[in-house]
Amino acid sequence: MLRWLTAGESHGPALVATIDGMPAGLDLTTGVLRSALARRRLGYGRGARQSFERDEVTILGGVRHGTTTGAPIAVQIANSEWPKWRVVMSADPVDPADLLVDAGTGDGREIARNRPLTRPRPGHADLPGMLSYDLDEARPVLERASARETAARVVLGAIASELLRQVAGVELVSHVVSVGGEHAEPGLPLPVPTDEEALDASPMRTLDPSAQNRFVAAVDAAKAAGDTIGGVVEVVAWGVPVGLGTHVQADRRLDARLAAALMSIQSVKGVEIGEGFAQAALPGSRAHDEIVRGPDGRLTRASNRAGGIEGGTSNGQPIVVRAAFKPISTVPRALRSVDLATGEEATALHQRSDTCQxxxxxxxxxxxxxxxxxxxxxxxxxxNSVAEMRRNLEAYLARVGERA
Structure with missing residues (x-):
């Protein structure tokens, strides 16, 4: 069983990620984590923050000389902009007078970072967070609710990816399938792990040149209108063995766990496994993946509409999941809100943000x-070790091979 947790605020001194349950003997270096975070910084439509903020990664425990020890792994992602935020985000009490002094230079939104944020943004955690935690302003809410926290998740995901690859040969790849009302061409082959370099080089993380041009134009149009724009992403996991997950308990079903994990990402409002929504429009005779013998005589499927999961369990086909991201709720042209300090109608607060995430x-x-x-x-x-996990998996797959 793996357990993971993140801590830290968007403009605090650092984010911290911990994961417990990783076996000993996994090859892991700081460079692997840095590479994962660099991929998170890519993409067209990012805000100014990406140009000056850097991820300073340090492994604090659980790894020795490039190999995991079996102990909990802890990673720190330091905030290079912390000196600008020492007063407003100080853990210890500060002189109230210091919060009345404008901070920074240039952008008015940065100059006023010390001031209370009392005009909640529609679509963000601001208002429900302020009310449920009985807070006078949104700063304590938005600092933790910020998507900056996902840097810690990407680090944890990089560690998990190494476990999948080194134990089971499983590899993942992700891409963008739509932006706003623009969609990639239907029927294109799923991306494979060897496409990773090309996807990283694509401004819109797509292998479809036509879609890329349309995606970029949609982002440009949203930015010119003082607006934001969302879209849909797809993740494909190749080489997943049959039998991960289970049908016996609701909270252990693989599709349920994936849906919960993806829905936990800031801005995600919808999740689809395989062709889930399209399947709803098909008759049963066409909706399901028929079981056939492959050229090698082994059992396989004639299609993969289920996205590699049936009955809460992986079925040996590639796992395909999609997540729908709503437009970012920090909208430059500012939506209607209410100032909770005065009770008066106002426009929502605005800080630096991306146009498209x-x-x-x-x-x-x-x-x-x-x-x-x-x-x-x-x-x-x-x-307890990578070698033991490999032996266990090999023994299981040998039995599966006998039956299939």
Whole structure:
């Protein structure tokens, strides 16, 4: 069983990620984590923050000389902008007079970072967070609710991906399938792990040149209108063995775990496994993946509309999941709100943000998928070391091969 947790605020000194239950003997270096975070920073439509903020990664425990020890792994992602935020985000009390002094230079939204944020943004956690935690302003809410927290999840996902790859040969790839009302061409082959370099090089993380041009134009139009735009991302996991997850309890079903993990990402409002929504419009005779013999004589499927999961359990086909990201709720032209300090109508507060988050969203969704699959693999082939997990999995797959 794997357990993970993140802590820290968007403009605090650092984010911290911990994961417990990883076996000993996994090859892991700081460079792997840095590479994962660099992928999260890619994409067209990102805000100014990406140009000056850097991820400073330090492994604090659980790894020695490039190999996991079996102890909990802890990682720190330091905030290079922390000096600008020492007063407003100080853990210890500060002189109230210091919060009346404008901070920074240039952008008025940065100059006023010390001031109370009392005009909640529609679509964000601001208002429900202020009310449920009885807070006078939104700063304590938005600092934790911010998508900056997903940097910690991407680090954890990178560790999980290494477990999947080194134990079971499972590899994941993610891409963007729509932005606003623009969609990639239907019927294109699913991306494979060897496409990773090309996807990272694509501004919109797509292998469809026509779609890329349309996606970029949609982002540009939203930015010119003082607006934001969302989209849909897809994650494909290749090489997932049959039998991860289970039908016996609701909270252990693989599709349920994936749906919960993806829905936990900031801005995600919908999740689909395989062709879930399209299946709803098909008759049963066409909706399901018929079981056939492959060229090698082994059991396989004639299609993969189920997205690699049946009855809460992986069925040996590629796992395909999609997540729908709503437009970012920090809208430049500011939506109607109410100032909770005065009770008067107002426009919502605004801070620096992206125009479109779907490219990093794909990387984050990939990380969340990796965490769920790694946990399911640990449940099925668990052991205290990578070597033990491999032996357990090989023995299981040998028996599956006999029957299939």
């Amino acid at each position: 779907v490219v990093p969203g794909a990387v984050i969704a990939e990380a969340q998928t990796a965490l769920v699959l790694a946990d399911a693999l640990s449940d099925h082939a668990g052991g």
